[in-house]
Amino acid sequence: MANKHSNGGGGISRRSLLRGAGALTAAGWVAGFSGGWILRPSRAFGAAPIKFGVATDITGAIAPSGNSNWQVIQLAAKKINDAGGIGGRPIELYLEDTASDPKVAVGNVLKLIQQHKVDVVVGGITSAMREAIKNPIVRRGKTLYLYPQLYEGQECTEHLYCTGPTPAQQCDELIPYLMNTLGKKRFAMPSANYRWPQLLNKYARALIEKNGGEVVFEEYYPLDQLEYSATVAKIKSEGVDCVFNTVIPPGLQAFTKQLYESGFQKDGGAHTCVYFDENSVNYVPERELEGVFTCLDYFHTVDDPVGAQLQKEYAEMFPGTKYLFTAGSAATGAYRAVKFYEAAVKKTGGDLSREAVSAAIDDVAITDVPGGDSRMVPGTGHCALNMYVAQAKGGSYEILSSANMVAPQECG
Amino acid sequence: MDVAVKLIFDVLAFSSIMVLVVLGLAVIASMMGIFNLGHGEFVLLGAYTVYIFREMGLPEWTGMLAAPFLVAIAGLVIEIAFIRRLYASPVIAMLATFAIGLIIRELIRVLIGGQYYAIDEPVPGSVSLLGVDVSAWRAIIIFLTGALMVACFLFLTRTSFGLQIRGALENPGLARASGVSTTRLYAFTFAFGAALAGLAGALMVPLFSLSADLGVRFLVQAFLSVMLGGVGTFEGPILGSAVIGAMVPGFQWLREIPLFGIMVGDLIQPIVAEVLVFIVALVIVKFRPDGFITKGRI
Numbered sequence: 289m290a291n292k293h294s295n296g297g298g299g300i301s302r303r304s305l306l307r308g309a310g311a312l313t314a315a316g317w318v319a320g321f322s323g324g325w326i327l328r329p330s331r332a333f334g335a336a337p338i339k340f341g342v343a344t345d346i347t348g349a350i351a352p353s354g355n356s357n358w359q360v361i362q363l364a365a366k367k368i369n370d371a372g373g374i375g376g377r378p379i380e381l382y383l384e385d386t387a388s389d390p391k392v393a394v395g396n397v398l399k400l401i402q403q404h405k406v407d408v409v410v411g412g413i414t415s416a417m418r419e420a421i422k423n424p425i426v427r428r429g430k431t432l433y434l435y436p437q438l439y440e441g442q443e444c445t446e447h448l449y450c451t452g453p454t455p456a457q458q459c460d461e462l463i464p465y466l467m468n469t470l471g472k473k474r475f476a477m478p479s480a481n482y483r484w485p486q487l488l489n490k491y492a493r494a495l496i497e498k499n500g501g502e503v504v505f506e507e508y509y510p511l512d513q514l515e516y517s518a519t520v521a522k523i524k525s526e527g528v529d530c531v532f533n534t535v536i537p538p539g540l541q542a543f544t545k546q547l548y549e550s551g552f553q554k555d556g557g558a559h560t561c562v563y564f565d566e567n568s569v570n571y572v573p574e575r576e577l578e579g580v581f582t583c584l585d586y587f588h589t590v591d592d593p594v595g596a597q598l599q600k601e602y603a604e605m606f607p608g609t610k611y612l613f614t615a616g617s618a619a620t621g622a623y624r625a626v627k628f629y630e631a632a633v634k635k636t637g638g639d640l641s642r643e644a645v646s647a648a649i650d651d652v653a654i655t656d657v658p659g660g661d662s663r664m665v666p667g668t669g670h671c672a673l674n675m676y677v678a679q680a681k682g683g684s685y686e687i688l689s690s691a692n693m694v695a696p697q698e699c700g
Numbered sequence: 701m702d703v704a705v706k707l708i709f710d711v712l713a714f715s716s717i718m719v720l721v722v723l724g725l726a727v728i729a730s731m732m733g734i735f736n737l738g739h740g741e742f743v744l745l746g747a748y749t750v751y752i753f754r755e756m757g758l759p760e761w762t763g764m765l766a767a768p769f770l771v772a773i774a775g776l777v778i779e780i781a782f783i784r785r786l787y788a789s790p791v792i793a794m795l796a797t798f799a800i801g802l803i804i805r806e807l808i809r810v811l812i813g814g815q816y817y818a819i820d821e822p823v824p825g826s827v828s829l830l831g832v833d834v835s836a837w838r839a840i841i842i843f844l845t846g847a848l849m850v851a852c853f854l855f856l857t858r859t860s861f862g863l864q865i866r867g868a869l870e871n872p873g874l875a876r877a878s879g880v881s882t883t884r885l886y887a888f889t890f891a892f893g894a895a896l897a898g899l900a901g902a903l904m905v906p907l908f909s910l911s912a913d914l915g916v917r918f919l920v921q922a923f924l925s926v927m928l929g930g931v932g933t934f935e936g937p938i939l940g941s942a943v944i945g946a947m948v949p950g951f952q953w954l955r956e957i958p959l960f961g962i963m964v965g966d967l968i969q970p971i972v973a974e975v976l977v978f979i980v981a982l983v984i985v986k987f988r989p990d991g992f993i994t995k996g997r998i
Binding site: 346347348349351352387481507508509510512513514515516517518519521525537538541542545546549550551570571572573575 | 702703706707710713714813814815816818820824825826833834835836907908909911917948949952953955969970971974
């Protein structure tokens with residue numbers, strides 16, 4: 289089927305293209321003719337493998353998140369295979385790069401479905417990406433799709449399961465904390481111009497207004513805008529005391545730099561961004577992240593023996609990696625996706641048909657995942673999660689408050 | 701007052717970046733009659749140099765210092781190997797620069813693994829200017845651009861080499877007849893234009909982030925600047941780029957100012973403001989097809 293790549297292949301090849309990503313350092317890689325990558329289990333199994341498709345952003349503006357997703361999925365698959373697979377069947381991973389670009393992604397995702405005929409697809413990080421690939425996977429491809437990232441909600445497509453937090457899970461803890469504990473009242477919502485910020489802002493705005501606060505402005509910028517001086521000046525001149533930031537890379541770097549240089553945080557302003565986590569230093573310098581507030585389903589600082597053990601194994605599998613196992617990058621969601629799928633296939637007794645797995649996954653619980661147990665809320669395609677409000681302090685996140693098994697409040 | 705200082709500073713800062721990018725493009729266009737479609741990639745090479753130096757463990761400023769020289773060498777090699785053979789047919793030469801640009805861009809995309817990298821500025825944080833906090837690095841860029849303008853102007857008007865350049869610009873045939881090697885001069889000019897682009901890329905990369913598409917982002921605006929300013933003069937493109945550079949943050953600022961009792965911001969969304977820059981520039985070009993400055997060459 290293909291040529292075997294050794295470590296450190298020379299010349300300009302797909303291999304060296306991905307070298308910067310550092311994602312393929314694991315041995316045992318086989319390159320398909322069509323591009324994409326297959327990771328086979330390291331030992332022989334008697335039963336046929338379960339084909340697990342991964343479609344994530346290995347290159348492009350949000351590659352640091354995509355690579356951490358991919359590495360975490362490798363860890364999850366390895367752990368399952370080492371323990372004997374799912375009902376004796378190993379997981380075989382098929383990777384396609386969605387390249388942070390929905391136009392490129394659709395073609396690559398179709399390869400997973402049509403050529404490799406995978407049993408399930410995990411992937412997509414931005415909502416623009418999910419929107420682009422969900423139809424090829426779920427409708428045309430008739431394949432189960434697991435989406436790992438925090439997102440804007442209202443995704444109720446059948447056979448599509450969301451394993452990341454929803455606006456209710458992220459905002460219901462965070463915004464009352466910002467307003468009632470920190471006393472923030474005047475909010476600004478600088479945002480990237482696409483679906484996630486628009487719907488998240490709508491939810492957050494309702495909460496802010498309910499708690500007696502005010503949204504001074506809510507603005508949407510092109511994703512690659514470089515100039516935010518007028519926005520930052522307005523934040524200062526309007527007396528905004530909390531910036532609810534939903535700008536994403538590549539515009540994010542310019543925005544955070546300009547906000548930081550204006551002295552907003554230094555003067556006591558709160559900067560909030562609900563996808564910021566330990567992995568964010570791959571996007572933004574640490575000093576600009578200092579003091580940022582966020583709310584996610586896991587942080588390295590959460591008192592969680594399961595998470596600590598997984599972090600240790602992750603570090604052993606990918607020594608020195610800069611792509612961290614974190615929540616805001618969708619990596620915890622990706623890990624949960626694999627575990628939910630494992631639990632569902634165990635329940636079906638090895639039946640991999642979409643309808644059977646979908647019916648089973650609708651009501652499963654998982655335990656050994658970072659951040660605490662999680663379970664699917666039946667009939668919603670979303671899961672209940674433990675949520676933690678945290679603040680960046682010297683590169684790690686200090687947990688300020690937490691809530692157990694927060695309901696997703698979607699599609700119910 | 702505070703707002704005015706901030707507005708002027710931000711407009712100046714972005715204009716400075718545009719001027720740096722455009723100057724190299726304009727020098728080559730004026731001299732050889734070629735629009736260098738690979739100019740954005742010279743900007744990218746400058747930014748990439750800073751990244752390489754950082755990866756080698758050297759501080760960012762060493763990369764910024766080296767960038768114009770290394771990119772100049774790259775420009776010189778490209779001129780000698782390709783461009784010089786194509787001066788007789790400017791359209792082919794333009795296509796060649798496009799191809800070279802594409803090769804550089806995709807090569808760098810491979811080298812950086814298709815990723816985006818944040819690069820720190822050598823002077824981080826903010827400084828106080830008339831009681832307003834402004835970005836220290838942007839202030840340095842404004843200062844360096846100003847100094848470079850003066851240096852370029854003096855070089856072109858006060859040195860004998862500058863005289864040769866102006867002569868070759870005005871009348872290449874006569875310059876050759878007078879014993880000026882235009883071949884050598886063109887090679888130098890091309891390298892000089894590349895050096896300016898390299899410097900622009902190296903200085904601005906901390907403000908944004910390094911990716912293979914960094915140069916392309918500026919190329920269209922740079923072309924508009926040259927068209928707006930007029931080819932063949934020194935001040936024209938500088939003025940053109942200053943105007944384009946001012947419009948990018950300018951329209952965002954315009955949204956914050958009430959006009960006839962209505963907030964402009966309610967009418968112009970940020971996403972429209974980006975497009976408006978091009979519309980205004982094209983309207984100006986329509987009415988002044990030769991650019992702002994058509995006479996008074998240096």
